[in-house]
Amino acid sequence: MTLEKNYDPKAFEASIYEKWEQNGGFAADPSSSSTPFVVMIPPPNVTGSLHVGHALNMTLQDVLVRFRRMQGRDVLWQPGTDHAGIATQLMVERELIREGSSREAIGRPDFLERVWQWKHQQGHAITSQLRRLGASPDWSRERFTMDEGLSRAVVRTFNLLYRDGLIYRARRLVNWDPKFGSAISDLEVEMREVNGNLWYVRYPVADSEQVIVVATTRPETMLGDVAVAVHPEDDRYRDFIGKHVVVPITGRKIQIIADRHSDPEKGTGAVKITPAHDFNDFAVGQRHDLPAPSVLDKKGRITLSEIRTECQSENPLFLEGLNGLDRFEARHRIVEQLDALNMLERVEAHLHAVPYGDRSGVPIEPLLTDQWFCNAAELAKPAIAAVEQGQITFVPKQWENTYFSWMRSIEPWCISRQLWWGHRIPAWFGPDGAIFVAESTTTAYEQAAQHYGHDVHLTQDEDVLDTWFSSALWPFSTLGWPDLKPELARYYPGDVLVSGFDIIFFWVARMIMMGLYVMGKEPFHTVYMHGLVRDERGQKMSKTRGNVVDPLALIERFGADALRYTVIAQSGTGRNIKLGPRLVEANRSFVTKLWNAARFCEMNSCWPDPAFRAEDAKLVLSRWILDTANRTIIDATHALENFRLSEYAMICYRFAWADFCDWYLELAKPGLGAEDAAELRGVTSYVLGVLLRLLHPVIPFVTEELWGHFGYGVSGSLIRASWPEVVLVPEAPEARHEIAWLVRLVSEIRAIRHEMNVPASSQISVLVRDASPTVLVRIDRWRDAVGRLARVASVETLKGDMPTGFAQALLDDATFILPLADIIDLAVERNRLAVSRSKAAGEVEKIERKLNNQDFIAHAPEEIVHENQQRLDTARAEVLRLDAALARIR
């Protein structure tokens, strides 16, 4: 069966993938004697569906992995999904609400049952989409962060860290997400610029007529004020320090303190201190040993319970009316009331940064709660050292700066979440609140019995761990740890981590910390950071903008290979990767081109020949393309080894299209039907084989289809074929020079034809003069090729007089004369030559100036001087030849 005329990826992508998977093409082999190559997939959210970010991230990994597999490495690309605490819980909750039920209504056990049910039914959407993309991880080893094994890893790690004092429970101010009703970590908070107000509120000084004006962006928190702070060196307030003010509305009397936190330049220079609702204020409170009453509850509503007894309000009814009000409604009421009491001096529009939950999208409330924390600063020390000392390298290198700056000022990591879906914290409380951290309920009870001297009832902590806690263990939890399976020893530490820079702190840094802490070794030696995908105009993709590109739709339209090639080709640039249908369509042309080149090979019976030996190649054309293939192999391999994937793609593109299709196949056409057919067929199929192997990592489907079709190996075997190697090519430099000469000659003639408007249909003849014996040999050899490619009827040595009316092409010493008596416009030809001459003359002048510069001669390296002398000789000769050519048509 011959190849279809039209390249149709839908005809084979699915079946090719099935073959790979069924034949164990993706499987790691722990019993192999080859060196492992390990890449841990960034586990996508189990609720997710493939977006362009995945498409980029996964394709980059797949290219690396397929390349190493072909190099003979024992590749483990470890797949799996993340339980994604909040995202998954929300999704199932939404389902329940649609059914008229709720999480609370069905209770924790049933809810969790429901989530698992969902996971089993629909949790494989993302992995089946990865299959469509052509990703080749070892699916037989797929893991889920809530698997039994991975859950044990979480519990064990928690216990280890607790034992070492690196996990502790504390009452701290945390970022509270009122929508989720949970604490979140610093990283999950994003600061947004918001147009708000700065309210200037009068705080009367107690027992005096004086007033201090305090500026605040959050008047509702004044209920929880415990002090007013001024800068110790601010002369305006020096005399107030130590005095008291009466807080409007609550009537509480609070002290005026001196603290460097207050900035004399900002507002009035006096700030109210509300330790329970602001991180800076909390620090001030600690320095001055101040109380920290909360005035907001976990839903972001005003609560008076902690301040009621302290209040001496003149309007208790108003105050009580605030209780239970939403924070924003309360703000409104309080401002109104202040205004009514004439306590509001003025209001200024004010642009300021407000913390928002990155997932919930609502303003975050700093709240005092009991949470579990991880001492990240301690874990960061060896993690910083590992990068400083080069055990881990970031590509590109500058990301190390980002890593360092965050790691060196890292804050305690709040790891508890007030959710149901996730790893339940392995801590139990005794009747008196004593904490027992253990690996199981049984051991917790044993510990408690020992502690109390008798059996007691324990309550397990209701909270779960931050999703990223389990993700941090991914490089070893997926390999069976805490069990010591052979895989763990063989595949840890791994090699490369491929990740977007947006999760460098969430995930990459934490994996390094946990890997070093738990395993004593860094989890990988290279971190390859890629950019984020943007639309074709470089804009961030968002649903509201309507510019979201769906990779599955692109695969549907253009095939997975076209999409893969596009993201790889675009990946070279800095931080943004532009992607859209136009680009993918353009790159599909390349895949089509390859398809058609293969069809041409097929038509000419260029089948793989195991007996083919490159060193026996006799033809200059054979030697040239084999040599070009050699250099392409070297360059492409080098690019891949150095994570320059877009360069790798471009190198292959150029070789396939420009060298192989445009020149080699065109030049081979006559020979393939003549006496040279045997050698050319061998060379052609050999080079096609090289091409298919070189391109397989980036466009695996089409290359595999062609590989099987031509019988390079059985269908589905390219994935395991060996990476091409350089072969010995006799007299390669000579072949290189000769084909370069031929390309110049054909291009020159084509250009002249075009410029002189010689109709494409008319065959012209060419005469040559001043040709050296070498050139005469070449002309003989390539007469037919020149004829075909430049539409030339004959190339003969000029004998006798010059014809009348001609154009000239100058190639080294030889001059090729195109007699165009009827067509030529002498003025055009004269101008053409004159332009060339002035270019050459300009070149001469430039180099002469350089060589006449004594400083240049004295300082420049000898080879540069020499090179310039040669260039000058060449340019001068060019001028002379152009002068001669001009003289001939004067």
Place this chain on the structure above:
RNA sequence: GGGCGGUUAGCUCAGCGGUAGAGCGUCUCGUUUACACCGAGAGGGUCGGCGGUUCGAAUCCGUCACCGCCCA
């Protein structure tokens, strides 16, 4: 406010001390034994501004401008 990255052909980018490049797009010509998702040819840049180092700067240094991101 601090830090990082960027500014090179219409677009996307490569080059990072020694002759300014590629792909796409544009324009012109063209169906010649794979391919119009094609072939051929052409045009197009004072390498963001200024200053410095150097025999020589797109490339190194300083500075400014603008854009993007991260952290406060």
